[in-house]
Amino acid sequence: MKPDIASDTPVAGPFGSRLRSRMLHKLVDLGPALLLFVAVGVIWEWSVRFFSVPQFLLPAPSVIVERMIRMQDMLLQNLQSTMTAAILGYLLGTGVAISLAILFLYSRTAERALFPWAITIKTIPILAIAPLLTIWLGFGMAPKIAIAALICFFPTLVNTVRGLRSVDRQSMEFLQVVGASPAQTFLHARLFAALPYTFAAAKISASAAVIGAIVAEFTGANVGIGTLIVSAGYQMDATMLFAAIITSSLATIALFYSIVLLERLCLFWPEARMDI
Amino acid sequence: MTRTLAFVLATTATLTPLAAAATDVSLRLPWILNVQAAGYVMALEKGFYKEAGLTVEIMPGGPGMNATALVASGANTFGTNDVNGIIMGANQGMDLIMVAACFQRHPAGVITLADSGIREPADLVGKTLAYTEGGPWTLTQAMLSRAGVNVADINLVVSPSTELLINGNVDAKTGFTVNEPIAVELAGKPTHLIVPADWGIQTYAEVIYTTRSFLDANPEVVRNFVAASIRGYEYAYENPEETVATVTRVNNQLDPVQQTEQLRRQVDYIFTADTEASGVCTLDPAVIADTMDILKEFAGLETTLDVADLYSLDFLPAN
Numbered sequence: 001m002k003p004d005i006a007s008d009t010p011v012a013g014p015f016g017s018r019l020r021s022r023m024l025h026k027l028v029d030l031g032p033a034l035l036l037f038v039a040v041g042v043i044w045e046w047s048v049r050f051f052s053v054p055q056f057l058l059p060a061p062s063v064i065v066e067r068m069i070r071m072q073d074m075l076l077q078n079l080q081s082t083m084t085a086a087i088l089g090y091l092l093g094t095g096v097a098i099s100l101a102i103l104f105l106y107s108r109t110a111e112r113a114l115f116p117w118a119i120t121i122k123t124i125p126i127l128a129i130a131p132l133l134t135i136w137l138g139f140g141m142a143p144k145i146a147i148a149a150l151i152c153f154f155p156t157l158v159n160t161v162r163g164l165r166s167v168d169r170q171s172m173e174f175l176q177v178v179g180a181s182p183a184q185t186f187l188h189a190r191l192f193a194a195l196p197y198t199f200a201a202a203k204i205s206a207s208a209a210v211i212g213a214i215v216a217e218f219t220g221a222n223v224g225i226g227t228l229i230v231s232a233g234y235q236m237d238a239t240m241l242f243a244a245i246i247t248s249s250l251a252t253i254a255l256f257y258s259i260v261l262l263e264r265l266c267l268f269w270p271e272a273r274m275d276i
Numbered sequence: 277m278t279r280t281l282a283f284v285l286a287t288t289a290t291l292t293p294l295a296a297a298a299t300d301v302s303l304r305l306p307w308i309l310n311v312q313a314a315g316y317v318m319a320l321e322k323g324f325y326k327e328a329g330l331t332v333e334i335m336p337g338g339p340g341m342n343a344t345a346l347v348a349s350g351a352n353t354f355g356t357n358d359v360n361g362i363i364m365g366a367n368q369g370m371d372l373i374m375v376a377a378c379f380q381r382h383p384a385g386v387i388t389l390a391d392s393g394i395r396e397p398a399d400l401v402g403k404t405l406a407y408t409e410g411g412p413w414t415l416t417q418a419m420l421s422r423a424g425v426n427v428a429d430i431n432l433v434v435s436p437s438t439e440l441l442i443n444g445n446v447d448a449k450t451g452f453t454v455n456e457p458i459a460v461e462l463a464g465k466p467t468h469l470i471v472p473a474d475w476g477i478q479t480y481a482e483v484i485y486t487t488r489s490f491l492d493a494n495p496e497v498v499r500n501f502v503a504a505s506i507r508g509y510e511y512a513y514e515n516p517e518e519t520v521a522t523v524t525r526v527n528n529q530l531d532p533v534q535q536t537e538q539l540r541r542q543v544d545y546i547f548t549a550d551t552e553a554s555g556v557c558t559l560d561p562a563v564i565a566d567t568m569d570i571l572k573e574f575a576g577l578e579t580t581l582d583v584a585d586l587y588s589l590d591f592l593p594a595n
Binding site: 134220227230 | 348361435440
């Protein structure tokens with residue numbers, strides 16, 4: 001069998017050195033980010049000590065990390081509630097947005113009628129409406145899911161509408177020539193054209209959904225990262241505040257990268273891969 | 277002519293430094309400006325601060341703003357807040373000291389509709405109570421505990437909304453009994469109030485505080501500020517109509533009807549038997565110690581603070 005000389009892995013090497021090379025690549029990729037992360041941490045820690053910044057204004061990273069480790073059970077328990085609401089809300093919001101985008105594709109009237117409503121929803125200050133949603137939807141998960149859905153609905157709608165209409169002229173003409181039905185056009189062209197756009201919006205919405213769940217928790221929940229933030233505010237505990245924020249940030253980053261992974265799986269054709 | 281001119285010049289020369297000696301200070305309120313701050317607003321309006329040699333800027337607090345941290349960091353000179361907030365702040369390393377206690381009792385408590393039949397803490401068993409993390413909830417828990425009621429026997433939901441009470445979604449809610457019930461009553465539903473202050477839970481709803489470092493460097497300023505504020509309180513409650521007019525002029529988003537009623541309800545929290553004896557805004561260390569015990573028991577406060585470090589009695593006007 002001809003060795004694959006074009007690839008950058010050692011020819012006829014054992015399985016071990018291929019793996020090592022991939023890991024080395026990964027490290028090179030992640031290197032700058034990790035270095036910057038550590039540098040920021042070190043500068044933060046040193047500045048707090050050097051300028052004697054009081055803990056209630058800005059706690060040092062070492063203090064925050066110590067608190068996160070000590071309170072990990074409580075942090076994880078609250079995180080679970082927030083992330084469940086965020087992910088469910090995210091799926092709901094994305095689902096509704098994609099459905100509406102497809103509807104708009106086939107009915108300009110629907111688009112003209114409904115798009116202003118979509119914009120109106122986007123412009124409502126979430127923090128103001130959160131207590132009302134708690135009254136209308138009851139306590140517990142429902143208002144959190146609703147708010148998370150509301151927040152991530154608009155970017156996905158706009159992007160998917162754009163994406164569905166972004167099939168290039170040549171492909172459209174070809175499909176017309178071969179007599180493809182609307183359904184076939186959709187499945188063979190529009191769907192794939194829309195995917196990169198929808199995923200771009202999905203990456204934005206993921207973090208927005210988590211923030212939506214947290215905002216909902218400020219006014220109508222007794223468990224979740226939002227409640228930890230409220231509690232930290234009442235007790236003037238800046239360390240707890242940072243611990244809660246960093247915990248939810250880490251989870252959101254994990255969610256973000258899961259979507260990136262999913263995107264890599266779905267966008268398997270060469271042109272789509274160019275920008276990932 | 278020359279003698280008169282010389283006299284005028286000499287007087288001006290000696291008086292000018294005195295006139296320019298007014299100290300600039302700021303007062304940060306714990307919430308948006310309303311009649312709760314009537315004493316300070318009127319002290320400013322009627323020139324009591326000016327007479328005391330102070331130029332005071334009154335700045336509102338609000339949702340999401342940590343007024344206590346602003347004072348502790350030195351961004352503002354004075355603040356007003358309840359004792360809970362000061363103790364929690366001090367526990368986080370804020371260098372705070374209380375010098376006067378103008379709200380002698382705390383109006384936080386449980387608000388319920390008059391026709392719900394809930395009259396005392398024990399009546400809450402089996403009912404639905406809406407609460408949010410904060411002073412009213414801590415004090416309500418203390419009240420329930422002292423009344424022998426187990427919190428687990430009450431259906432708790434988390435929400436700040438007064439609408440829930442008006443619509444009957446919940447049987448009771450925690451809150452501030454000098455202003456929130458007014459909204460309910462204006463909606464046509466009479467309320468009943470269960471106030472921890474009536475059930476043996478004694479704490480100050482509003483104290484004047486500053487940082488110890490400012491106090492040590494400027495004792496006269498602190499003394500003058502407290503004295504002028506007390507004059508403001510006395511004036512405000514002797515002239516309620518003028519007070520409401522002034523407050524609603526400064527913050528025109530307020531409803532004068534609601535503010536008048538709130539001011540009226542606040543009287544009992546400021547003028548008590550203690551203030552008759554010892555003067556308005558008098559401070560009793562036992563109350564601060566009590567509040568710390570309540571926080572330790574009901575708000576999970578873990579602290580090595582010594583109560584004696586948190587207040588000073590030396591800045592109240594001698595009675």
